[in-house]
Amino acid sequence: MAEPKNKYDRQLRIWGEQGQAALEKASICLLNCGPTGSEALKNLVLGGIGSVTIVDEFKVEMNDLGNNFLVDASSVGQSRAKCVCTFLQELNDAVKAKFIQESPERLLETNPSFFSQFTLIIATQLLEDSILKLDKICREGNVMLVIARSYGLTGIVRISVKEHTVIESKHEHFVEDLRFHNPWPELKQFAESIDLNVVDPVIHKHIPYAVILIKLVEKWKEMHDGHLPLTRKEKDEFKHLIKSLMLDIDEDNYKEAIRASFKVCPEGIGSDLSQILEDGSAEVDFGSSDFWVMVAALKEFIANEGEGEFPLEGSIPDMTSSTEYYVNLQKIYQAKAEVDFLAVEQRVRSILKRIGRDSDAISRADIKTFCRNSRKLAVRRYRSIEDEFKSPATLELQKNLNDEEYSYTFGFYVLLRAVDRFAANYNRFPGLFDRRVQYSLKSSEVADDVHRLNSIAVGILNNLGFKAKTLYEDLVSEMCRFGGAELHAVAAFVGGIASQEVIKLITKQFVPVSGTFIFDGIEHKSQVLPI
Amino acid sequence: MAAEAATTSIDEGLNEDGGRWKDLDKLILRPGTIVGDNFEPGPELKENLMKMVRVLVVGAGGLGCELLKDLALSGFLNLEVIDMDTIDVSNLNRQFLFRFGDVGKPKAEVAAKCVMERISGVNIVPHFCRIEDKDISFFDNFHIIVLGLDSIEARSYINAVACSYLEYDSDGNPSDGIKPMVDGGTEGFKGHARVIIPGLTPCFECNIWLFPPQVKFPLCTLAETPRTAAHCIEYAHLIKWGEALKRAELFGISGVTYSLTQGVVKNIVPAIASTNAIVSAACALEALKIMTDCSKTMSNYLMYNGTEGIHSKMTAFDRDKDCLVCGPGILIELDISVTLSKFIDLLGEHPKLLLSKPSITHRGNNLYMQAPPVLEEMTRSNLNLLLFDLIGKIPKDIIHATGTTSINGKRTSCLRKLRVIFKGTAEDVTDMDTMGAVYRFVDKDNPEFWGYPVPKF
Ligand SMILES: [Zn+2]
Numbered sequence: 006m007a008e009p010k011n012k013y014d015r016q017l018r019i020w021g022e023q024g025q026a027a028l029e030k031a032s033i034c035l036l037n038c039g040p041t042g043s044e045a046l047k048n049l050v051l052g053g054i055g056s057v058t059i060v061d062e063f064k065v066e067m068n069d070l071g072n073n074f075l076v077d078a079s080s081v082g083q084s085r086a087k088c089v090c091t092f093l094q095e096l097n098d099a100v101k102a103k104f105i106q107e108s109p110e111r112l113l114e115t116n117p118s119f120f121s122q123f124t125l126i127i128a129t130q131l132l133e134d135s136i137l138k139l140d141k142i143c144r145e146g147n148v149m150l151v152i153a154r155s156y157g158l159t160g161i162v163r164i165s166v167k168e169h170t171v172i173e174s175k176h177e178h179f180v181e182d183l184r185f186h187n188p189w190p191e192l193k194q195f196a197e198s199i200d201l202n203v204v205d206p207v208i209h210k211h212i213p214y215a216v217i218l219i220k221l222v223e224k225w226k227e228m229h230d231g232h233l234p235l236t237r238k239e240k241d242e243f244k245h246l247i248k249s250l251m252l253d254i255d256e257d258n259y260k261e262a263i264r265a266s267f268k269v270c271p272e273g274i275g276s277d278l279s280q281i282l283e284d285g286s287a288e289v290d291f292g293s294s295d296f297w298v299m300v301a302a303l304k305e306f307i308a309n310e311g312e313g314e315f316p317l318e319g320s321i322p323d324m325t326s327s328t329e330y331y332v333n334l335q336k337i338y339q340a341k342a343e344v345d346f347l348a349v350e351q352r353v354r355s356i357l358k359r360i361g362r363d364s365d366a367i368s369r370a371d372i373k374t375f376c377r378n379s380r381k382l383a384v385r386r387y388r389s390i391e392d393e394f395k396s397p398a399t400l401e402l403q404k405n406l407n408d409e410e411y412s413y414t415f416g417f418y419v420l421l422r423a424v425d426r427f428a429a430n431y432n433r434f435p436g437l438f439d440r441r442v443q444y445s446l447k448s449s450e451v452a453d454d455v456h457r458l459n460s461i462a463v464g465i466l467n468n469l470g471f472k473a474k475t476l477y478e479d480l481v482s483e484m485c486r487f488g489g490a491e492l493h494a495v496a497a498f499v500g501g502i503a504s505q506e507v508i509k510l511i512t513k514q515f516v517p518v519s520g521t522f523i524f525d526g527i528e529h530k531s532q533v534l535p536i
Numbered sequence: 537m538a539a540e541a542a543t544t545s546i547d548e549g550l551n552e553d554g555g556r557w558k559d560l561d562k563l564i565l566r567p568g569t570i571v572g573d574n575f576e577p578g579p580e581l582k583e584n585l586m587k588m589v590r591v592l593v594v595g596a597g598g599l600g601c602e603l604l605k606d607l608a609l610s611g612f613l614n615l616e617v618i619d620m621d622t623i624d625v626s627n628l629n630r631q632f633l634f635r636f637g638d639v640g641k642p643k644a645e646v647a648a649k650c651v652m653e654r655i656s657g658v659n660i661v662p663h664f665c666r667i668e669d670k671d672i673s674f675f676d677n678f679h680i681i682v683l684g685l686d687s688i689e690a691r692s693y694i695n696a697v698a699c700s701y702l703e704y705d706s707d708g709n710p711s712d713g714i715k716p717m718v719d720g721g722t723e724g725f726k727g728h729a730r731v732i733i734p735g736l737t738p739c740f741e742c743n744i745w746l747f748p749p750q751v752k753f754p755l756c757t758l759a760e761t762p763r764t765a766a767h768c769i770e771y772a773h774l775i776k777w778g779e780a781l782k783r784a785e786l787f788g789i790s791g792v793t794y795s796l797t798q799g800v801v802k803n804i805v806p807a808i809a810s811t812n813a814i815v816s817a818a819c820a821l822e823a824l825k826i827m828t829d830c831s832k833t834m835s836n837y838l839m840y841n842g843t844e845g846i847h848s849k850m851t852a853f854d855r856d857k858d859c860l861v862c863g864p865g866i867l868i869e870l871d872i873s874v875t876l877s878k879f880i881d882l883l884g885e886h887p888k889l890l891l892s893k894p895s896i897t898h899r900g901n902n903l904y905m906q907a908p909p910v911l912e913e914m915t916r917s918n919l920n921l922l923l924f925d926l927i928g929k930i931p932k933d934i935i936h937a938t939g940t941t942s943i944n945g946k947r948t949s950c951l952r953k954l955r956v957i958f959k960g961t962a963e964d965v966t967d968m969d970t971m972g973a974v975y976r977f978v979d980k981d982n983p984e985f986w987g988y989p990v991p992k993f
Binding site for chain 1: 553554555556557558559560561562563565566567568569570602605606609610625626627628629630632635653654655656724725729805806807808809810811813814816817818820821822824831832834835838842843844845846848850
């Protein structure tokens with residue numbers, strides 16, 4: 006009982022000891038420690054990430070005091086990497102925090118192998134050109150990459166990883182696999198041992214709904230040539246059948262049975278899951294990852310012992326019942342889950358042997374976790390940044406362009422790329438002038454920048470395969486107004502999102518975002534665009 | 537149009553602040569094309585934001601810490617923060633203004649001190665107490681209230697306070713005293729941020745159904761037919777500490793651990809730094825937009841879920857026209873002969889109020905206060921006086937009552953706005969029953985995906 010009070014208690018409730026251990030093993034490198042990067046790292050350091058290394062070439066200037074919490078007035082003139090590192094270390098002494106005062110761009114040129122020592126790189130405020138180079142290096146070195154950028158009232162978060170596989174996706178809305186339609190012998194026997202027509206009203210109202218449903222599905226099938234209640238009409242009739250057995254309208258177990266009656270028809274597997282089963286990677290060889298070896302075993306199990314079913318998860322939901330009935334039911338489900346697990350384990354071992362690996366290479370615990378989550382597996386694959394730029398997902402993007410509700414996000418996606426091209430051409434961001442200018446919408450300098458930015462953006466649009474002649478003009482003008490500003494609130498939002506995705510990638514729990522997240526700070530209608 | 541005409545110098549680095557607010561300046565000094573209706577960029581706006589605007593941050597926990605930082609770095613240099621809690625070890629994974637050495641100290645005080653030390657020029661006044669302990673006039677000082685709370689009751693209370701500043705003209709249109717609120721909440725990877733502009737957008741009470749009731753197990757289940765570890769723990773909590781484990785063994789139930797015990801008993805909500813950061817940032821940005829009009833304000837409820845991918849959904853909820861809190865108030869018709877004491881009894885009997893032990897104020901004057909004892913004594917003599925005389929013989933006016941009422945069997949502090957009309961003194965009233973039900977049932981179709989589900993074990 007007397008476990009120590011733990012400062013990680015509230016997050017352990019989310020990702021458990023295993024997730025925490027993965028975080029504590031990870032080493033993260035942050036490129037540029039402006040507010041976006043500093044905030045992303047702050048969240049990870051608080052959570053107890055293993056080590057962080059900050060790469061940043063700048064000295065702290067006055068404007069850092071206006072948007073970055075990890076510097077203070079005494080930092081001005083000192084290395085920004087050093088100051089941020091010092092304040093980060095204060096947050097959690099369990100984390101190893103280091104810094105390198107160097108420009109990420111130069112490091113990309115002079116020492117590309119530097120990046121391969123890390124688990125994951127968070128690249129913030131990098132321009133297009135550097136991101137392309139970094140992505141190549143990371144992919145070659147098998148280092149995960151998360152890109153984050155804040156710009157005025159917009160921002161972007163994009164993951165670049167060849168393949169990310171998730172066993173513990175922690176789907177929330179998931180119907181348990183309870184097999185009411187197809188009980189195995191032990192479950193069937195248990196249900197048969199209970200009489201629904203029992204006279205004692207106390208016993209009657211404590212028969213768990215699982216038993217009620219198993220018995221009534223059986224009865225239904227007898228009356229309907231072995232078919233399940235599939236149509237709406239049949240489902241209603243089935244509910245009436247349940248209701249007809251109630252002794253009293255207040256019997257909770259029968260009410261629960263009516264509410265759960267939809268569970269008698271198996272859900273069928275989703276398209277994501279069937280794609281995983283059919284994925285080429287499930288044809289395993291020596292180089293296959295543990296995940297795909299287990300998927301291969303899963304396929305064999307379904308085709309053989311499983312008789313078309315996935316391994317049973319073994320847990321049952323809470324339901325009105327006598328303690329005795331409930332505990333027995335629980336034991337029956339757990340026993341079946343154990344049998345299924347042993348069958349999958351045997352298949353994993355023989356596959357490992359067949360592909361020339363040690364047959365014990367995957368632990369029992371891992372196989373068990375896999376079995377318990379086998380209907381919730383997820384795989385994410387991210388195209389390289391180069392591919393995204395060269396052959397954009399035009400068809401999917403087109404849908405977003407026409408979505409009135411989200412008109413700003415697609416515009417921002419194009420404009421975020423356009424400002425980088427602008428910077429490459431003019432050596433400054435649009436709306437940032439090298440001499441004093443009265444910023445008015447009518448001034449020729451501002452109008453010129455809006456015009457230039459628009460032309461660049463239209464060029465990008467055309468490359469994406471859109472025939473548009475112009476973008477939403479007000480948005481282009483806003484982009485010039487932003488003048489490359491990194492606002493703290495936007496940086497904290499974008500950095501927060503980036504840190505969240507880093508946690509998912511490292512713990513291998515929950516499902517990372519599939520596309521490019523575009524932050525719309527004007528209407529807060531952020532959106533994920535397909536890559 | 538006003539924005540079009542404005543011209544502003546952007547001489548970054550030449551400002552008196554040494555270019556410190558160079559980034560923020562882009563938004564508040566420069567004219568824009570997608571901005572609020574009353575946006576007037578320029579040094580005056582900046583001066584207002586930094587020197588005049590006073591913000592109240594309610595809560596100095598996971599959200600509160602982030603909010604203080606985000607607001608200060610968004611140019612709000614005059615802040616006050618109120619929180620009744622002290623620092624616990626389990627706060628340290630996200631409440632980044634606190635260190636091990638601070639455990640046991642008041643959150644509000646440590647948070648204020650830490651942010652003031654780090655960000656020069658910001659002034660934060662801490663209040664280590666319950667919000668209900670503050671006199672209503674305390675809230676007069678603030679232009680905007682930002683909420684970082686985990687309690688529905690506290691939200692409800694502060695919402696009523698903010699809405700009490702709202703006045704309606706004789707046509708029932710909101711006219712004066714609008715006190716905007718921004719509210720954030722998180723649980724695990726989920727959260728929400730919303731903007732409440734009383735009288736214009738729905739208040740907390742208008743959409744109370746968004747918050748499902750908390751899980752409670754029936755006592756008979758706990759005592760006679762426990763089935764899960766949570767049942768055993770809840771039972772042990774009710775009956776006797778430390779008995780959970782024994783009871784679980786008796787029934788052959790596994791899974792009773794210390795961490796689960798804490799979770800069930802204290803209804804602990806899982807919390808991580810990233811979600812707090814995301815939700816607070818959204819709230820701070822909206823506060824900046826509301827106070828400066830530098831961009832559009834969100835409309836009006838952002839639901840966030842980062843469990844699977846990143847989902848953020850903006851919903852423009854509608855006001856409940858009959859809302860007890862942000863509506864024109866509950867109409868109460870009285871005889872001139874009603875004493876204050878009789879009036880207080882009436883509030884206890886009124887089926888839609890059921891207010892017990894209410895304190896009564898009229899236009900900031902205390903008519904009768906239940907506490908503290910000094911005030912009670914001072915106002916006691918009013919009880920036998922006629923209410924009509926006490927409010928200056930005005931035929932109809934607004935009166936505020938603060939007391940407790942029972943919501944879902946739980947005693948809750950609340951503040952109610954009452955429209956009092958004296959019979960035979962003013963034009964006759966026809967709309968005797970203008971309010972709808974206070975608490976509605978939870979919308980079953982509202983996907984739990986966005987809401988705050990009951991704790992899972
Ligand atoms: Zn309302």
